[in-house]
Amino acid sequence: MVNNTIAINAIWKILETVKDPEVPVLSVIDLGVIRAVALEEQQVRVTITPTYTGCPAMDMISMHIKMVLNAAGYQTTIQTVLSPAWTTDWITENGKQQLKAYGIAPPVGKSFDQTYLEDLIVPCPQCNSTHTVLVSQFGSTACKALYKCEECKEPFDYFKCH
Amino acid sequence: MATMKNEIDFLLHLADNALIIGHRNSEWCGHGPILEQDIAITNIALDYIGQARNFYQHAAELINRHPIGIDITQTGNDIVLPATEDSLAYLRDVREFKNLLITEIPNGDWAHTTLRLFLLSEFEMQLFTHLLQHPDAQVAAIAEKSIKEVSYHVKWSQDWVLRLGDGTEESKQRMQAAIEAIWAYTGELFIQPEYATAACLNYAAIQDVWNKKVSAVFEEAGLNIPSKTFIQKGGAEGMHTEHLGYILAEMQYLQRAYPNSEW
Numbered sequence: 001m002v003n004n005t006i007a008i009n010a011i012w013k014i015l016e017t018v019k020d021p022e023v024p025v026l027s028v029i030d031l032g033v034i035r036a037v038a039l040e041e042q043q044v045r046v047t048i049t050p051t052y053t054g055c056p057a058m059d060m061i062s063m064h065i066k067m068v069l070n071a072a073g074y075q076t077t078i079q080t081v082l083s084p085a086w087t088t089d090w091i092t093e094n095g096k097q098q099l100k101a102y103g104i105a106p107p108v109g110k111s112f113d114q115t116y117l118e119d120l121i122v123p124c125p126q127c128n129s130t131h132t133v134l135v136s137q138f139g140s141t142a143c144k145a146l147y148k149c150e151e152c153k154e155p156f157d158y159f160k161c162h
Numbered sequence: 163m164a165t166m167k168n169e170i171d172f173l174l175h176l177a178d179n180a181l182i183i184g185h186r187n188s189e190w191c192g193h194g195p196i197l198e199q200d201i202a203i204t205n206i207a208l209d210y211i212g213q214a215r216n217f218y219q220h221a222a223e224l225i226n227r228h229p230i231g232i233d234i235t236q237t238g239n240d241i242v243l244p245a246t247e248d249s250l251a252y253l254r255d256v257r258e259f260k261n262l263l264i265t266e267i268p269n270g271d272w273a274h275t276t277l278r279l280f281l282l283s284e285f286e287m288q289l290f291t292h293l294l295q296h297p298d299a300q301v302a303a304i305a306e307k308s309i310k311e312v313s314y315h316v317k318w319s320q321d322w323v324l325r326l327g328d329g330t331e332e333s334k335q336r337m338q339a340a341i342e343a344i345w346a347y348t349g350e351l352f353i354q355p356e357y358a359t360a361a362c363l364n365y366a367a368i369q370d371v372w373n374k375k376v377s378a379v380f381e382e383a384g385l386n387i388p389s390k391t392f393i394q395k396g397g398a399e400g401m402h403t404e405h406l407g408y409i410l411a412e413m414q415y416l417q418r419a420y421p422n423s424e425w
Contacts, residue, residue, distance in 0.1 A: 050212075050307075052208075052209065052212060052311065053209060053213050053215065053216055053307055053308065053311065054208035054209050054210070054211045054212025054213070054215070055208075055212070056208075081303070082216065082300070082303035082304055082306070082307045083299070083302065083303030083306050083307070084306070085303070085306045085307040085310060087310075111310075135198055136198035136199065136201065136202050137202065137314055137317065137318055138198075138201055138202035138203075138205040138206070138314075138318070139201065139205075140201070142205055142208055142209065146198060146201075160314075162310055
């Protein structure tokens with residue numbers, strides 16, 4: 001039992017190396033898509049939840065998880081669960097800082113607060129100005145909206161509340 | 163068994179709705195009025211394809227678990243077993259599709275496209291809210307997931323109805339023309355298909371909320387609701403407009419011509 005706990009901790013460590021292919025600074029753990037890890041003999045079952053139902057990155061993430069765990073000597077099965085539905089509230093504090101450093105504004109506020117669809121103040125990740133405007137609620141990937149900073153004039157992605 | 167057949171038919175109805183409207187929206191890829199809006203509508207198309215996959219996958223699971231005695235089609239054709247999300251999307255014929263007619267009519271101009279999406283997503287918002295109480299936990303889970311995406315679709319499409327309706331003379335005239343053209347297809351949204359037997363569904367209540375929401379937006383945009391009440395219907399039972407066959411011809415060609423091909 002103790003050994004099992006140690007092994008599961010080791011598996012979580014390995015999963016930290018799996019990054020979101022679209023946002024390569026975010027690990028799947030920071031992104032909040034890993035719901036559970038179970039180990040029986042050398043069989044690992046990883047339970048994941050999709051960010052967006054149509055997000056093509058999810059297939060790549062599943063494949064990548066299998067690859068790194070296989071390389072560490074584990075047979076892996078991936079189980080996908082939809083409920084409770086993924087929310088940006090599950091992105092870790094570390095993940096939010098990584099996003100900002102990468103130039104993507106992290107989600108503002110909590111997703112259960114319906115004002116996430118209204119006019120939010122999203123600080124510019126480049127210059128921190130709050131003088132920004134929404135260009136489109138749909139950006140370069142399903143999870144992002146497109147904003148523009150009126151101070152530094154740079155466009156930027158916003159990881160929208162979900 | 164009848165209950166199971168009903169649930170499978172209902173799942174196919176939801177999946178077909180999502181697949182066909184997703185396909186229609188994807189036709190704008192590379193043709194949107196400006197780059198940001200082109201990206202927006204293709205993102206929405208992607209959400210719909212994702213929803214379609216969830217519903218087809220669950221339908222396939224149920225079909226494979228209960229294959230005996232399930233005549234899945236209106237026309238009596240056999241479904242390919244084992245069923246998969248792909249076989250359900252690519253190997254069923256036009257009369258077996260159960261999508262609402264509003265999802266298959268052509269895109270028309272930007273006003274038609276955004277209005278159709280607004281009318282449909284306000285409906286989905288209510289339908290999926292009812293489905294949160296569905297006795298099958300997976301149906302409730304798909305609804306829970308989809309609602310989050312539909313919230314953004316409602317917001318985006320509603321903004322366009324307001325922007326065009328309350329815009330220039332031409333944009334207003336185009337949005338009003340879109341309403342006149344599409345209105346006859348909205349009645350079918352609230353006709354409860356006979357296989358939609360889950361107790362959590364109340365189509366009259368859905369219609370009530372929908373009417374209020376749509377009227378409020380039209381009023382704000384200065385648009386009129388048509389007085390004529392003729393209803394185009396039949397899609398949910400496999401009776402389609404001539405447009406669906408063309409969509410399927412394009413969508414299914416590869417799998418029909420080269421069975422089991424992958425990329």
